[in-house]
Amino acid sequence: MLQQKYNHPRRNHQINISPIRLIDADGTMLGIKTLQEALGLARSKGLDLVEISPTAKPPVCKVLDYSKYLYEQDKKQRDAKKKQKASVLKEIKLRPRIASHDVDVKLKHAEEILANNDKVRVIVEFRGRENQHRDLGAQLLDSVKQRLVAIADVEGSVQTIGNRISMTLMPKTSKN
Numbered sequence: 001m002l003q004q005k006y007n008h009p010r011r012n013h014q015i016n017i018s019p020i021r022l023i024d025a026d027g028t029m030l031g032i033k034t035l036q037e038a039l040g041l042a043r044s045k046g047l048d049l050v051e052i053s054p055t056a057k058p059p060v061c062k063v064l065d066y067s068k069y070l071y072e073q074d075k076k077q078r079d080a081k082k083k084q085k086a087s088v089l090k091e092i093k094l095r096p097r098i099a100s101h102d103v104d105v106k107l108k109h110a111e112e113i114l115a116n117n118d119k120v121r122v123i124v125e126f127r128g129r130e131n132q133h134r135d136l137g138a139q140l141l142d143s144v145k146q147r148l149v150a151i152a153d154v155e156g157s158v159q160t161i162g163n164r165i166s167m168t169l170m171p172k173t174s175k176n
Contacts, residue, residue: 008070009050009052010051011049012048012049013039014051015035016035017035017054018034018035018036019032019033019035019058020033020034020059020061021056021059021061022041023052023060023061025062025064025065032058038061038063045063047063047065048063048064048065049061049062050063085117087117087118087119087170089118089119089120089121090118090120091120091122091123092109092120092121093124093125094122094124094125094144095124095126095130096124096126096130096133096140097130097136098140103140103143103144107144110122110152114148114151115151115171119155119168120152120168121166122141122144122167122168122169123165123166124141125164126163126164126165131163134165137165141165141167144167145169148169150172152169152171153171154167155169156168
């Protein structure tokens with residue numbers, strides 16, 4: 001028998017399995033009933049019979065107001081979506097001949113960004129004759145990586161594009 005895929009849970013006469021485990025509108029377990037008994041109980045209360053867990057043996061159905069149920073499910077999804085935080089990528093640009101104090105200031109800013117659970121792309125930009133000394137930029141990125149190793153992981157590898165060398169750092173996830 002081919003089972004149709006529904007976007008919403010099956011209700012009333014769409015349910016075609018008997019017997020079912022029935023839960024009343026107030027949440028009390030009514031036990032295992034036949035489909036006809038459950039439909040009669042739902043109809044007598046003026047509510048719908050909704051299949052909550054179709055994969056259970058026997059399937060779990062609940063007597064409830066279907067439109068209210070859909071509204072509450074939609075509300076839960078919207079609340080979950082609100083609580084999600086998209087990771088933001090922020091950039092910090094350095095030059096190969098940057099002073100050590102300036103590197104400290106930029107790294108302090110990078111630490112604040114990482115503490116806020118955002119990603120940081122550290123870019124070393126070369127101009128003119130600095131392009132001949134790419135090794136200084138690589139050393140600078142390596143020192144940045146060593147100083148931030150406690151709070152950040154390198155995502156991917158170091159990339160060289162045009163007159164820039166960059167690496168992306170993401171905050172370490174705590175495994176509690």
